[in-house]
Amino acid sequence: MSTFTAITEREVWDALQDVPDPEIPAISVVDLGIIRMVEVDGERVTVEIMPTFIGCPAIGIMCSDVRERLSGMAAEVDVRVTYTEQWSSDRITERGRENLRAAGYAPPVTPVPPLGDSLFPLALHPNIPCPFCDGRHTRMENPFGPTLCRAIFYCPDCKQPFEQFKAV
Amino acid sequence: MTTGMKTTDSSLITHHSSLASLLLTLADDELVIGYWDTEWTGIAPVLEEDVAMSSMAQDEIGHALAFYELLSSLTGVAPDAYAYGRRPDEYRFASLLGHARGDWAITMARRYLYETADAVRLASLERSSYQPLADLVAKMRREEQYHLTHVQTWFERFLAHPGQPRDRFTAALTGLWPDALDVFAPLDGEDELLADGTLPEPMTELRARWQAMLQPSLDRAGASVTGSAPTEPRRGGAHPDFAWLHNEMTMVYRSQPGAEW
Numbered sequence: 001m002s003t004f005t006a007i008t009e010r011e012v013w014d015a016l017q018d019v020p021d022p023e024i025p026a027i028s029v030v031d032l033g034i035i036r037m038v039e040v041d042g043e044r045v046t047v048e049i050m051p052t053f054i055g056c057p058a059i060g061i062m063c064s065d066v067r068e069r070l071s072g073m074a075a076e077v078d079v080r081v082t083y084t085e086q087w088s089s090d091r092i093t094e095r096g097r098e099n100l101r102a103a104g105y106a107p108p109v110t111p112v113p114p115l116g117d118s119l120f121p122l123a124l125h126p127n128i129p130c131p132f133c134d135g136r137h138t139r140m141e142n143p144f145g146p147t148l149c150r151a152i153f154y155c156p157d158c159k160q161p162f163e164q165f166k167a168v
Numbered sequence: 169m170t171t172g173m174k175t176t177d178s179s180l181i182t183h184h185s186s187l188a189s190l191l192l193t194l195a196d197d198e199l200v201i202g203y204w205d206t207e208w209t210g211i212a213p214v215l216e217e218d219v220a221m222s223s224m225a226q227d228e229i230g231h232a233l234a235f236y237e238l239l240s241s242l243t244g245v246a247p248d249a250y251a252y253g254r255r256p257d258e259y260r261f262a263s264l265l266g267h268a269r270g271d272w273a274i275t276m277a278r279r280y281l282y283e284t285a286d287a288v289r290l291a292s293l294e295r296s297s298y299q300p301l302a303d304l305v306a307k308m309r310r311e312e313q314y315h316l317t318h319v320q321t322w323f324e325r326f327l328a329h330p331g332q333p334r335d336r337f338t339a340a341l342t343g344l345w346p347d348a349l350d351v352f353a354p355l356d357g358e359d360e361l362l363a364d365g366t367l368p369e370p371m372t373e374l375r376a377r378w379q380a381m382l383q384p385s386l387d388r389a390g391a392s393v394t395g396s397a398p399t400e401p402r403r404g405g406a407h408p409d410f411a412w413l414h415n416e417m418t419m420v421y422r423s424q425p426g427a428e429w
Contacts, residue, residue, distance in 0.1 A: 054307055055230015083234075083303040086310070115309055142216045143314050144223035148230075152219075168310045 004043050007073050012038045012045055015073065019065050022058045023147050024165075026103035029062060033091025036082055043075035050087035053148040053168070088112055089167050100165055101131045106138075106153065108167035128164055130155035138162075186357020187298065187366055188242055189260070192250070193355065193402060194293075195235035196261040199251055200410070201282055202228030203417045204269045213272055220318060227311055234304055241300075252421035256414040259405030262350040266407025270340070273326065273333070277340035280319040281348040287316055288378040289351070297365030327389060338390050346395035349375065353398040372397065 016038075019029045029035055029049075036048040047066055051059050063079045070077045089108035092100070097107035106128045128138050135157030142152040143166075150163045205225035212218040236247035264282060269275050290309050296302040326337035352375035361367035375397060386393050404410070 051307075053227065053230065053311060054234050054304075055227045057226075083300070083307050086303070086307040088310070112310075115313070142219055143317065144216075144220040146219070148223060148226055148311075152216075166314070168313075 004073070004075055006042075007040060007045070009038045009040050012040060012047070012070060012073065015069055016047070016066060019062070019069050022061045022065070023149070024100070024103065024105065026099045026105075027092075027096045029066065031093045031096030031099065033093060033096070034062070034087055036085055040074070044078065045070055045074040045076070046078045046080070048080050048082045048084075050082060050085060050091075052087055052089075056148055089165060092165070104131050104162060105150070106131045106162060106164040108165045110167070112167045128153055130158060130160065131162055132160050133158040140164075185242070186355070186360045188239055189356040190361055190367065191235050191239040191242075191301070193260045193262075195232045195239065195250065196259045196404070197232075197265055197282075197286070197351070198228045198235065199232035200259070200261045200265045200404075200413070201279070202226075202232060203413055204265070204275075205279075207269045208275070224315055224318070227315070231308055231311075234308075238300055238304065248421060252418040255405075256410050257403070257405045259410070259414075260402050261404040262353065262402055263347040263404045263407055264344060264350055266404045266410045267344070267347070268409040268412070271336070273336035274340040274344070276319065276322045276326065277337055278344055278348075279315075280323055281341070281344055282351065283312065283315050283319045284382055285348065285351040285378050287312060288374050288381070292369050292374055293367075295368040297368075301366070323385065323389070334389075341386065341389055341391035342393065345391065345393040349395055350398050350402055350404065351375075352378070353400065353402045356401050 013030060013035075016030045016035060017028050021027050021029060021032050032052065034050050034052060036050045037046070039046040047070070049059070049063060049066070059081060063081065067077050067079050090110050090112050092107065092110075100107045109128065127136050128140075129136055130138050130153075133155060135155050137157055138153050138155045140151060141154050141161065145152045145163055145166075149166050149168075151166050152161065153164055154161050202225045205221050205228065208221040209218060209225070212221050232251065233247055236250045239245070239250060240247050262282075264278060267274070267278065270278075287309075290305050290312065293305045294302055294309060296305070323337075326333050328334075352371040354371055355361060355367070358367065358371065362370060405414075
């Protein structure tokens with residue numbers, strides 16, 4: 001006899017709201033937009049995760065955090081990494097953007113410009129609003145930052161360096 | 169590390185299908201440029217470049233792992249066995265990537281040549297009939313945009329400073345050019361890969377496209393680029409500089425063969 005009561009996909013999505021991004025805990029994996037799909041089939045739950053960056057060292061941690069969160073809800077939890085569809089920073093939800101801002105990170109520019117055929121399309125945008133003072137004179141200090149998904153900016157108005165979640 | 173996978177059967181690593189061979193060239197290129205890039209962590213000319221090189225190295229090694237995982241799904245050989253379990257001469261990276269990192273001008277000239285060549289290659293492979301590869305490459309291209317912007321910025325910076333900076337960069341471009349052509353060396357089983365659409369275009373065509381795109385920039389830099397297109401498949405692992413890097417990057421793996429991390 002089963003010890004699990006039937007759950008719905010909605011309940012799984014709601015539960016995943018509790019799982020934070022290990023590198024930026026202010027945002028959940030759901031609001032980060034990395035959950036591609038949730039499927040409930042009887043006592044089996046399948047979750048597909050799209051990495052933000054291929055080399056992100058947190059992917060394994062996120063998969064096990066998701067597995068752990070759902071472990072009491074279904075007999076079998078299958079968490080997979082997929083590239084069938086590619087994560088883009090445009091998938092970050094409005095709530096996710098608000099949470100990023102509140103935690104001192106500038107959300108990525110949206111929509112991300114499409115990849116052109118040109119060899120050097122410039123995907124870097126100037127004048128990102130400062131997450132602290134909303135100043136518009138910010139400048140990019142480095143398109144690379146402390147993690148693969150973050151770029152470093154400086155705001156001359158409030159003299160504050162800050163990080164932006166990269167548009168990708 | 170993954171349990172239940174083969175880790176020591178060298179014959180499985182060296183004998184493979186044309187698809188496996190293609191994946192191995194892509195993975196080995198990314199792995200080795202990634203490891204050379206890590207050599208700048210802590211000693212780059214400026215702090216921002218320290219961060220940039222470390223970040224790009226993490227990207228490249230991550231891309232290598234993704235290619236090795238795809239390969240592993242075909243052969244059952246563990247990704248780590250490909251990355252760290254082979255003899256130096258078994259690596260299939262282009263000879264451009266065998267060179268030691270050298271000074272900053274050499275590092276940037278090599279990155280410039282490699283990233284532009286890789287961009288042409290990835291744009292083509294995004295149309296591969298082998299869907300898992302096309303999907304992965306689509307994601308990779310978005311990340312590589314940042315690398316392209318980085319090398320383009322340095323290209324302009326070197327050119328804007330006549331004298332030693334510009335001269336050293338130009339000399340590095342000229343010196344590395346013949347080995348850069350090796351990125352587009354013919355692949356083992358290329359005819360087969362072209363026939364089923366795994367490879368949408370021949371390597372010679374990609375090389376011509378890359379060269380035509382790059383020529384105006386190379387002319388501006390005053391780099392004299394001569395050299396004949398490679399006619400043999402790559403054997404970058406035989407580069408004498410690579411022995412040192414191979415020893416460094418496989419040290420942990422060799423310290424406890426078969427260990428689970």
